[in-house]
Amino acid sequence: MKILNVDQIRALDQATIQHEPIAPLNLMERAAQGFVEWFAARYPNTSPIKIFCGLGNNGGDGMAIARLLLERHYTLDIYVVRYAPRESDDFMHNHRRLKLITEQVSYIELSTDIPAIRHNEIVIDAILGSGLSRPAEGIIRSTIEAINRAPATVISVDIASGLFADKPNRPDDVIIEPDHTVTFQLPKLAFVLPRNGRYVGEWHLVNIQLNKRYIDLAPTPYYYTTPHEARLLLHKRDRFSHKGTYGHALLLVGSYGKIGAAVLASRACLRSGVGLLTVQVPRCGYSVLQTAVPEAMCRPDGHQYVLTGQSEVESPAPAEYSTVGIGPGIGKAPETLAMLRELLPTLKKPIVLDADALNLLAEHRELLDILPHNSILTPHPKEFERLTQPWADDYEKLNSLQAFAKRYRVVVILKGAFTAVATPDGEVHFNSTGNPGLSTGGTGDVLTGVLTALLAQGYDSVEAAVLGVFAHGLAGDRAADQRGPIGMVASDVIDALRWD
Ligand SMILES: NC(=O)C1=CN([C@@H]2O[C@H](COP(=O)(O)OP(=O)(O)OC[C@H]3O[C@@H](n4cnc5c(N)ncnc54)[C@H](OP(=O)(O)O)[C@@H]3O)[C@@H](O)[C@H]2O)[C@@H](O)CC1
Ligand SMILES: [K+]
Structure with missing residues (x-):
């Protein structure tokens, strides 16, 4: 199985959208469904969940995941970390869809908005994904620190918020320390490097039928040996x-x-x-x-x-x-x-x-x-x-x-x-x-x-x-x-x- 870099993952996303073809929103829906199926198989009981979403597409996944979990009758507190004025289109759309079924969305702008997290809770981390372009600062940093301090089970969507997928972090970067990372279809290079162990936890692949032809042709030096291979x-x-x-x-x-x-x-x-x-x-x-x-x-x-x-x-x-x-x-x-x-x-x-x-x-x-x-x-x-x-x-x-x-x-x-x-x-x-x-x-x-x-x-x-x-x-x-x-x-x- 190939391991692709962030630029290739982005291009793979686009290739899937163009050639399947599928609307970007539907691809996000497929990703969210994949996550929720994994989650429901692992946590069939309704433990209280707190989901933290950013404003990019990782946050968009989070919004869609929140909606699908509510539909399955999970008990859910939903938080949006409002770190910037800008939101991605697919985040906005899923935010709107979520608001149609619940009023209970809270916004974190100041540290005082960060909720207390209890030990029997499950935290879903959808703050930042593979689009991370710089270390987490400000309110994102404070939220990540609070999640890391909490005694809860933490599950990251796609990749731990703050972790670069294919290049080194600085030693003092603040990164989510999840118990599990549920990622889409292909592993990221960061997952197989020893010093990232605590920023990955156990990782799991959810197949979302990304474009096979793109994957077959994508040049990469990095592979992950599956049992089948x-x-x-x-x-x-x-x-x-x-x-x-x-x-x-x-x-x-x-x-x-x-x-x-x-x-x-x-x-x-x-x-x-x-x-x-x-x-x-x-x-x-x-x-x-x-x-x-x-x-x-x-x-x-x-x-x-x-x-x-x-x-x-x-x-x-x-x-x-x-x-x-x-x-x-x-x-x-x-x-x-x-x-x-x-x-x-x-x-x-x-x-x-x-x-x-x-x-x-x-x-x-x-x-x-x-x-x-x-x-x-x-x-x-x-x-x-x-x-x-x-x-x-x-x-x-x-x-x-x-x-x-x-x-x-x-x-x-x-x-x-x-x-x-x-x-x-x-x-x-x-x-x-x-x-x-x-x-x-x-x-x-x-x-x-x-x-x-x-x-x-x-x-x-x-x-x-x-x-x-x-x-x-x-x-x-x-x-x-x-x-x-x-x-x-x-x-x-x-x-x-x-x-x-
Ligand atoms: N590819 C796939 O196959 C699929 C991908 N999917 C999902 O998409 C996710 C990738 O989405 P994404 O590109 O929107 O990236 P994401 O990390 O959500 O946000 C980027 C935004 O955050 C900003 N930003 C960055 N760093 C920052 C910082 N430190 N502090 C503050 N801001 C920061 C950045 O700003 P900029 O760099 O432009 O200034 C930009 O605005 C991926 O992880 C997966 O969950 C699935 O839905 C479907 C299949
Ligand atoms: K994340």
Whole structure:
């Protein structure tokens, strides 16, 4: 699913009006109906509601929503924040229509007009929408502050008032902090950026049949992976396939005290459909791995405690495997750095790099230039910062992510809520699965195993990254259902992986 910017959203609105064709007012009505249907399904009881409307089209939506809620017999106090002399045409029309069925519309011009909000109330925020052109000031600011102070449930229409949809706010901007945002059809970039968490809450999409052709043609680097899209990426298994069909992966993982990471990555790789798996661990990990992961072949490293890449066991060179996954638990020993230096130039196919492999790249940046093109890097934000530089806000981080992936022709998976997959072509795919329970030791090792398995099976790097991140997050969601987000551990995520 595409994520469009504010100018495109406005043009999409116009394209829908022109080509459907539909009158602007009817499109607003459709948006309001969509919101009210969502609302009624979620809050069937008539809790008292306070709705705050601005004077633009977001306020117009609010006026129409107020009318539709009254028709459904909700108990409603309606407020218009009169911050300017100007009102949009569609606001005016819906204001008039509302006044035909109720006298009870109050106007907020001074702080003393702002009502007290009680804890059992629901606040609907329709003050400012995607037309925000400057930070909220004056009476809008005071109203937002009062709503944020209130102990009520807050639901924003389209976007929290005061939040820019596609560019950074200033740190001292006053923005609604909703429990839910109900937005129209497509997510906004602001929704998937971590620092906006409190200004978005849980967000929900309401389909209002905006012009499909415009959406299909609109250029954007930003996408949000839906379950349907993820499923389309999944390769079907051929009935006549055999284990050779699904590749032979090599994992270079583990060091003394971190053999667990090797076990997790290996188990996840096997649970993600790899045909054959060989795991190279330092000698101290040999018995552990052979016992904990009997399905994998193990080639013990020549070194007792860290990886050097040497092995006493006869086996093919890493370049002969379908792919290689390097990083979980490897540490940063000089021998391991030397291994990386020697290994990288020999590899021609994309590989997966994680954890200390990334930290070694950050400390020895010349290695970045010899990464096989289309390799997948899986940093968390701190690791990515070490690879690049600190950022002032999420938008700067996003630019830096896109620039890095393009420059080194790699796929970068920046982990977090709405994990971002940046491609060498400059696209970013935000993931839709996962939960805070995944912030626990070992889940990154699991992801490395998953991605290594997908590359080994012949997925291209972008598909592997988008699908792998989605499936990993979904497994995390299933694990959280079973165990709760606090009690779940990385092994639960492996057990919850499913590929159908
Ligand atoms: N696109 C779609 O698909 C659909 C969109 N729909 C709805 O339309 C909404 C967008 O409507 P919108 O463009 O009228 O914007 P909105 O935010 O209501 O108001 C802008 C007004 O406020 C003003 N203003 C801005 N910032 C300000 C500030 N800090 N302090 C004070 N004033 C400020 C600004 O003034 P100006 O910048 O011109 O000076 C302008 O007058 C969208 O969020 C959704 O709810 C649905 O109905 C149908 C489908
Ligand atoms: K709003």
